[in-house]
Amino acid sequence: MTALAVALAVFVGISLGLLGGGGSILTVPLLAYVAGxxxxxxxxxSLLVVGVTSAVGAITHARAGRVRWRVAGVFGAAAMAGAYTGGRLAKFVPGSVLLIGFAVIMIAAAVAMLRGRKDVSDESSGPLPIAKILVQGAAVGLISGLVGAGGGFLLVPALALLGGLPMPVAVGTSLVVISMQSFAGFAGHLAGESIDWKLAGMVTAAAVVGSVIGGLLTSYVQPATLRKAFGWFVLAMAAVVLAQEANIWIGIAVAIVAAIAGTMAFMCAHYARCPLRKVLIDPGAIPRRVPLGNR
Incomplete structure (x- = not known):
């Protein structure tokens, strides 16, 4: 199973290289259910793997000028404090509860991927909202330290909105923050956990190789299409985790909802007469009732 885990870690790395921080969401299920x-x-x-892989990815973005170091420093410092605290607190929470929490984070990440990202056209020239950045950075870091997720789906919108960063710069800056908070969270876990360093090294190396491959593939793949496909896959994996750790019927319910939503999305993408499109895209197209007195 170790060989399979290492092979799948390459896939996680490729996803990370193509999607930014989103690919790391599969690292915990990979280590828990495949590596055992x-x-x-x-x-x-997972925090070690995500930290190293994100740091490698951040180097490419930094060389291209897609990192704002001041924003990364402020957000990253708060995220590190939150992640270390989360790592220390994790020893007081049952493992199954942590995995259920991780499944909830997976669902949130999948929804964020399916909705897509809104770009920010111009970089804000005003002062940074330091207080908001510190609070949100600490909150994201705490979640990351507890459940082992990189939190890229939370960081990128936060950096774009609070830091006023264009989307490519927000992605590059988020990788710096993810690496900082992941290492801090890992340090918080070290005091109470025994690490299989050989497995950790192999999975990390495979993920790094995958992230390099993913970076090379970015010009050949439509990011929006890939992100949506990956979002559905993450949603399916969340159903598996919930079935394993919470209740099989909860997992089945999530899987059924995901299947229905996926079918509806497919129908609306391929057929012009999709009623859901009128509701989601053109609410004004829905006929409204006119009071009798106004007719």
């Missing part, structure tokens, strides 16, 4: 680690060591090891 207990939940807490899987979360700790």
């Amino acid at each position: 680690l207990e939940p807490k060591p899987a979360i700790a090891t």
Whole structure:
């Protein structure tokens, strides 16, 4: 199973290279269900893998000028404090509860991927909202430290809105923040967890190789299409985790909802007469009732 885990880690790295921070959401399920680690060591090891892989990805963005170091420093410092605290607190929470929490984060990440990202055209010239950045950075870091997720789907919108960064710069800056908070969260877990360093090293190396491959593939793949496909896959994986850790019927319910939503999305993408399109895209097309007195 170790060989399979290493092979799949390449896929996680490719996803990370193509999508920014989103691909790291599969690292914990990979380590827990394929490599066979207990939940807490899987979360700790995931933070190491995500931290190293994000740092490698950030180098490319930094060379291209897509990192705002001041924003990364402020947001990253708060995220590191939150992640270290989350890592220390994780030892008081049952492993199954952490994985259920991670499944909830997976659902949120999948929804964010399916909705897509809104670009920010111009970089804000006003002062940074330091207080908001510190609060949101600490909150994202706390979640990351607890459940082992990189939190890219939370960081990118936050950096774009609070930091006023264009989307490509927000992605590059988020990788710096993800690496900072992941290492801090990993340090918080080290005191209470035993790490399989050999497995961690192999999975990390495979993910780094995958991220390089993913970076090379960006010009050949439509990011929006890939992000939506990956979002559906993450939603399916969340159903599996919930079925394993919470209740099989909860997992089945999530899977059914995902299947229905996926079918509706497919129908609306390929057929012009999709009633859902009128509701979601053109609400004004819905006929409204006119009071009798106004007719």
